[in-house]
Structure formats: structure tokens, C-alpha cells
Amino acid sequence: MPGADKETDLTERIEAFLADLKRGGSGTGPLRGSGEMARETTYLLRRITAQARWSSAGDLMEIIRNEGRRMTAAQPSETTVGNMVRRVLKIIREEYARSRGSSEETEQQESLHKLLTAGELSEENFRQHFVHLKANVIEAINELLTELDGTTDNIAMQALEHIHSNEVIMTVGRSRTVEAFLKDAARKRKFHVIVAECAPFCQGHEMATGLSKVGIETTVIADAAIFAVMSRVNKVIIGTQTVLANGGLRAVNGTHSVALAARHHSTPLIICAPMFKLSPQFPNEEDTFHKFVSPHEVLPFTAGSTLIENLFQCFILLRLFTKVSVTPEVINALSV
């Protein structure tokens, strides 16, 4: 039974992916970049499209929706996963519409009035069977994948527009996108980068090493020095985990202070974020957006003997990401 075999293979892969998400990279920081996460999710979704049993777009969407729900529930802090699921759902809808013959324009140009009066047109519309739908959808997902591969480069290409010679630029922690962005600019311009180390994981160190390797003048500062140094900085360029629907960010711990300092000194703040980081989510509840990891980085377990335990009463919470209430007025430019 090759069919059944395929199916079990598929579920196995999904389970492995879910378990991976749950383990969330053992807590010492985001091990995989969101770019990689987005690609992996898309690969998996393509596999589902190719191997799952479905006869119409409606079925497929149902399957992907269900799996997507499980994936997002497994690690709610990885918004990229949810974004990619939504993206693939949109692809299916588009491909279905194209197969049915209706051009994209008419679909998009439906007036509000039409939408209101049309009633329940959505679900049963996807029940028609098309022979080439599968191939088309997979083709479209492949396009998405190539697009994902190119995002960092696309952002980096804009670097020269933002970075000028002899500027002092501050960044915080490590972001692959920002790294590529700065490196791209360094090919033509000379500038100075100040990296806030982003304790306790200190990914800033890694970032600084990476930058200095290509000959960028780099300085690492402690997080506490951000405000003091900010007056000398011409531009702040940071990455983010997610861009929320209200324009706020969910970024690595320490970004908030950088943003506030930048605002105080009226320093431009540029966020480098690829498309798949734009999330439709709203920061509703204060705490749900934080990702807490083990307190081990701040207070070694060994030190947790009675005395210290009583002193600290374990107020040691490690936030990997803080929601930054950086509203659009604080953000000056968003490279997408």
C-alpha cells in the first residue's frame, strides 16, 4: 500500500516538525532564524499538498488549516509558521480561482456591497475538481520558496539608500537580516557599527565578530550603555521577530530600551524585516507575547542554594522576546 505508506511518512514528518517546534531550540536563543523556519514550514506544507489525500481545493485547505493550527499551537511565539500557513492558503485560493477561470482582478475588485450580499459563497466554491490544481499549487509554493530565499538579499540591496558614509549605526543582538544589510553597505561605504550585546544570551558578540570579519569598524557595548551612546548614533538598524498588526514589534530582549533611547534622541530607527514577519496578530494580552526560557543563564543552578534562593525568591524570569510597544511613530523606516 504505497498510499498508506506515504501518509504515515507524512504524519511522521509533521509530528517531528511539531516536536521540534515545541522543544524550541533548547532555550539558548532562537537557534534557527525565522527565515529558516519559514522555509521549513513551506517545505512541509508543500509536502502535505503533494502527499495528502484531497480531491478539491476545499479539502486541501481544510487539511492545511488543521495542520497549521497545530503548528501554531505548538509554539505560539513562532509567528512565522502561522504566516506561512496563511500564505499557502492564499496561494491555494488564487490557484483555484485561476483554474476556475475567473481572473484575479475580478476577485480582488469585488465591492464591499457585493461581499456583503453574496452570503455563503466561500466554502462550497472550492469543491470543484481540477486536474491541474495540485501541480499549479505546488508550482506556486515553489515560487514562494524562491521568494523566501531571496528576501534577505532583497533587503540588503536597499542598504545603500539608508546607510551613508561615516555614519555611526547602532544595532542590538544578532539578526541575520541586519548583518547582511550592513555587510552589503560596507562594500561601498565606510561606517561605524555599535552593537549592544543583548545580555544574557549575548548574541551581540556573535554579530560583532561577523561584522568585523568583513572589515566593518565595530564596537560592542553593554546594554546599560545604550542610552549613553545613543547621542552619538546617527541611525539605529535592528531586526525583529515579528511585526505586529498595530505596527509594534516583538523583538529580542533589549530592543525596547533601544527604541526608547532612539526616540529620546530623535535618532531614526530602521527595522529590517522580510515579508513573512508581518503578522496579523494584535498584542492583546500583556504577557502572552513573551517567551520565557530557563533562568539558568542569569542564575546558575549551582548558585540556587538556600541563601540565594531566599534572596532572589526567584524573580528570575528570562524573557527571550519582549513585545515592544514601538508604535509606527517610533519606527522611521521599515524595510520590507
Next chain:
Amino acid sequence: MSSRGGKQKKGNVTSEQEEEEQPLQAVLVADSFNRRFFPISKDQPRALLPLGNVAMIDYTLEFLTSTGVQETFVFCCWMSNKIKDHLLKSKWCRPTSPNVVHIITSDLYRSLGDVLRDVDAKNLVRNDFILVYGDVVSNIDVSQALQEHRHRRKVDKNISVMTMVFKESSPGHKTRCEEDDVIVAMDSKSKRVLHYQKTQGLKKLQFPMNIFQHGSDEFEIRHDLLDCHISICSPQVAELFTDNFDYQTRNDFVRGILVNEEILGNQIHLYVTQDGYGARVSNLQMYDSVSLDMVRRWVYPLTPEANFTDQQGQGCTHSRHNVYRGAEVSLGHGSQMEENVLIGRDTSIGANCHISNSVIGNNCTIGDNVVLDRAHMWNNVHVSSNVEIHQSVVCDGAVVKEAVRLNKQCVLAYNVVIGPNLSLPEGTVVSMHHPEEEEEDDDDEFLSDDQEVGHSKDKTRQKAFNPAEVGPEGKGYIWKASMNDTEDEELAQCLWGLVLNPDPESDSESEASEESQDRSRSVSPEIDDVNAFQLEVLGTLQRGLEENIVCDNLVLEINSLKYAYNITLKEVMQILTRVVLEYPFQQQGTQLTTLQYTGSLLPLLKTWSPVFKNYIKRAQDHLDCLSAVEELFLEQDTHQTAMVKVLMKMYQLEILEEEAILKWFSTGATNDKSRQLRKNQGLQKFIQWLKEAEDESSEEGE
């Protein structure tokens, strides 16, 4: 399914070495083989007790799966049906699980040793495997330890049999179990364990000198290690357990390997991790600390909100100060969840409650004005208003009526009802099972659950509850903490893992007799074992004399004693010599004259000469025997003249050879006293005589 996946992988990477490809296996022992959690564990096996609302065995399985274990053998004994049911329902037994779980049940397992012997008998493991208990909570990534282990085995041809995983934590750390406290001497470079000793109850620690003479120049003696009870074992471990049927626990095994290191050539290594968390819930004290550690996210990513067991409706949200709330939790007006609180699904909490450092299960109801601190409530618990609970465990279905106060370290077992208006003193244990029932049930403890329950219900009806103890509406029996027979004493200290009678003398002594087995070789430190052994030998000889037992049988008995007390051959001989020589004093008092002494001793020597001959074979043995004789006579200096006669007799009986005696005489003198001894006239003459005899014989030979 994953076995199929494994095969596929094999096909792809055939170029890689065979060893690497085999799926990683684990042996999970879902039984504690002790009664630490009694009477809670009477209704539920320990592995299924909830920790942070998830059964402990799930933590262990998740740990194994996340380290890449592909095949796990779960061994169950006590209440194996329940464990089996639980596992079959869990995600581990789904066909898509990357970790294939095999459940093996038998009522015959009585110890870890039995399990591993069965592993060997069934030939389950083919390669290195991970050995854990079903109550280990950990997030340690053992893959590095595993790599080191494999590397060592490749380099040194299977010498290393086990790698134990330890976590660094300072002495006195809350998560360090008093009972498991160990001190380890290790070689810093090779990470080899040289000495391993439990420290519980010991005031003095002794290290045999020979561990420092192994050639390596860096040693560490560490007391900052928390035993995670995770060990990476070679397949030989199972075989070694089979070979040594007296190994019961891992402790026995480790000691056995270390003591016999020179003979068998096996070594044990250790792996110390700084990050990662690993602890075994071995008693309620540990339960309390591990539960709190879990809520404080030390075991990340195994946190309550991760819902790693994939159970429907188990998810919860996490917010500041480590407050976790499940679905449908209702919190009354003015109630505060201060910090480190986990509240299960469908639980409702009344008004003006203060909750801190507590775990509350599913479907609980809690009244108004309740104070909970370090309370561990399981599912379906009802707590009325004005209750205070401090550091206690409240099991499933228990009811706490109004105005009850549970002081520290109370335990309310399943379905107990307490109150109203009562304050339970510290350390009270209440259970629906009558304490006396326990002994009667002892034999049939492996009956199926249904029978057991019905059985105990009958009894419950027979005996009335004591309203003074459990309150006017209470149901349950108090388990007295201070009963005098040993098993109950054990129980008393075990539930919370605290030693209730910290009488240092008796404690250290009783421990010492158990613990000192591993102090190997060197003569002086082994007072307790050696003393005990000496007494036993004396008893054996006495009996032998009275009942005219054949010497062969005596030898047999002494041999078995030797194993029981873990005595080396050298010591056996010294002790034997000593016992025999002291025998007349033992029997007739110390006031004997030398003449009387020799008179009674020499026939004894004749009777027991086969026993001596059995032990004295090599040249070294002779010397050891002689030095023992010497030692004794140095102590009994009034009888030194008897020494010659003893030596003479032993020579005549061919227990001792003349060469050995001569050698001993010429070289053995190490201090003034022994030199003095050698100047003894009789002895001089004896030696003279021996020399002449030798010359004669050699002349004859020519």
C-alpha cells in the same frame, strides 16, 4: 513506523559505521522498588503520580525522545496495568511516535538488578543504552555524554561500561536529595570514577589510598554533584548484572565495578553537565523541589504551557511571576496568585485566597480565604473556606473541610476527608488504607487493582475512623510516624525524605555497615565491615567446633561471608588468623597463662589447619599470615613466648613454609617493637633451627 524510518536511514548512510546507525535504546524502569511514596503509591504507581499535572513517566519519556532515543523498553511491576493503560493512551504509543515504546511487565521484578537481568535474558539491547527511572525529570542533552561514552569505548575496547550523568549543584541545594548525596573521586582528565560513596549519615569520609596511585596526576573529589539517575550503559552492564546476582541497585553495581576494577578491568565514567536539569523524584521532599523547579522553568522546554504530552485541553497560559492558568479557571474576587502557581483546567478558586508556589490540579474547587503555600493538589480536590495548607501533598479526590490547617509535610492520600475545624500536626499522613492493613497486604501486593480496592473497602468498613484525628466528618486513618519496627520507621523518614531520629551514633553506625562496602582494599578504614566479619568468622568457628563441622564446610561458610561483607582475600586470612589465635582468650578469658594458652591453642590449630591451607597458598599469603600473627602477639606482649610454639606448630602442620618464615623474619621488621619481638630468644632459636633444617635438606638434595 519509525523502525521503518530507521531502515530507510540505514539504506542511505551505509557508508557510516555500523555502530552509529543502530537506533538508540533506553531502558526505563517504571518502578521504584521501594515504598517511599507509601501510602500514596498504594493506589497509584509512582511513575504515574502527577508533577505539574503531568504524570512523571511522561517527563522521562519526553526527555528520552528529545535526546534521540528511538526505542524504549518500559519495565513495570507494581500496578503495571495502570502504567500500561496510561502509556497506551499517551502519544508515545501512537504509530507516529519517533520513540517506539515497548512495555514489559512482570510481577517478579524486585529490584533494578532483576530488570537488567531480564534485559540480558531477553537480549533486548544491542548497543549502548540509556538507563533511567520512571520518575526522572530532565532536559539534559545527553548526546554529548553519549558521544564521549562511545568514543571511550572505541578507544579502549569496551573498558568503560557506564557513564553516569551528574549535574553541578552546590551542597545543600534544595534539589539535592539528602539520601542520594554522593561524594565522587574522579580522574580529572579521563573523567573516570575512582571512588563513589554515599554521604548520608556519614560523619567521616575515607578514601582508599590506592585510588590516588593510578598514574594520573590530577584528581578531583567532588561533592557538588547532583545525581540525575541517568546512566549511559554498555550492553555489558546487563551481562554484569546477570553474572553478579547479588547486585540489586545501581549503587551495588557501581561499587562492585569499582572494587573489582583491577580484576575485571571495567571502568565507570561520569559526565558533569552545568546547564540542563535533571533530578529524580525519590521522595516527597524531592517531589516538592522538583515541582517548584519545573514551575520556575528550570526544565525548559518541559514547561507546563508547552503541553508536550499533546493531551487535549491540557494547555495553559503563562504569565508574569510564573503563573500558569489552564482553560476555564475561575478566580474569585481579591484572590492573589503570587508566584510560581500552576492551576489546572476547570478549577475554581474562591475569593480572597493567597496562593504561592503551589500546583493545583484539574477540576478542583477551592473556597474563600484559603491560604496555599507550597501545596501540591492533584485532581478533583475540594477545599472549603478558611483552610490553610503549607507544604503538603493532597491527592486525588481528597476533601478538606472548613477551617482545617495542614501544617508542613502533611500528606492526604486518595479520597481522604479531613475536618472541619482541625489542625493537623507537622508530618501527618492520612490514608484511606489502615496502617495495619499494610502488613497483611504485604504478600498480595501484586494483586490486580480491582481486587485490591474491594479488599481494602471491606476493611475500611470494619474499622471506624477516629474523629479526634481526622475531624468529625473525616474519613481516613492516620499513619503514625513513629512506630518502632523498622519498616515503619523507614516509612516515617521516607515520605518526606527527612531523617526523623537524627541520633548521630546509631544512624552513622547502621549506615556504615551498609555503606562501607565500597571502601576497598586498604586495611585500616574498614572497621565496621571487618569487625562484623570477624565476629561472624568467630561464630562460625565456634559452631564448627561445637557441632563438629567438617573443615570444608567451614571454608564454604567463610567464603560466603567474605562475599557478604565484601572482604578481600588478604583480610580474610588476617582475620582468620587473628580469630584463631584469640580463640582461647575468647573462650577462657584474658587471664590465661602462656602455658594454658598454648595448650588450648595448639589442638585448635591442628583441627583447623585445612581451613588455613585453603587460604594460604601463595608466598604473599604466607607473609600476610605471618604479619597477622606478629600483629597479634605485639598486642598480647605477655604471651610473646607462645609465638614460637604457634609458628612451630604451623610449620609442622605445613600451614606455613620455612622460606616464608625466614623471609618474614629477615625483612618484616618495620618498627622498634617488631624488632624487639624478633630478638626474643625462643624465636631466634626457632629460626636458627629452621635455617639448619634448610641447610640439611639442601645438602641432602645435593
